[in-house]
Amino acid sequence: MQWNRDWEYENQETLKDWYALKVSGKCPDLLVRRIICKGCGRVFYTQVSVKKYCRYDLCGNRGYQKDMKMRRERDRSNMVCKCCGKVFTPKRAGAVYCSNACRQKAYRQRTADRADGPGAEGIK
Ligand SMILES: [Zn+2]
Ligand SMILES: [Zn+2]
Structure with a gap:
């Protein structure tokens, strides 16, 4: 679902509107959620249920890679x-x-x- 990830990133305003519709009770079936990115702390709207980062390749991956790199360098x-x-x-x-x-x-x-x-x- 790579397209979805990029699409969500480009269309935060739309998702924000959807989220507003959902919480207002007008469209309770919408899957959109509001999360705080664990990488950059930014508010992000997403339809992916397991999502924790605004962009995994930027925030998720970056945090993880940095961690791994430090660990590897220390070990080595x-x-x-x-x-x-x-x-x-x-x-x-x-x-x-x-x-x-x-x-x-x-x-x-x-x-x-x-x-x-x-x-x-x-x-x-
Ligand atoms: Zn982020
Ligand atoms: Zn030797």
């Missing part, structure tokens, strides 16, 4: 490679080695120590 900074001890920024969450070379080296060392071969922590 100042990791110390378990193999060579170098401080690095992992390309994915949960990485403990600075590079494939280090990961493989550590993996080989681990498997060499064990008689029963690769354990549960093998290369994915």
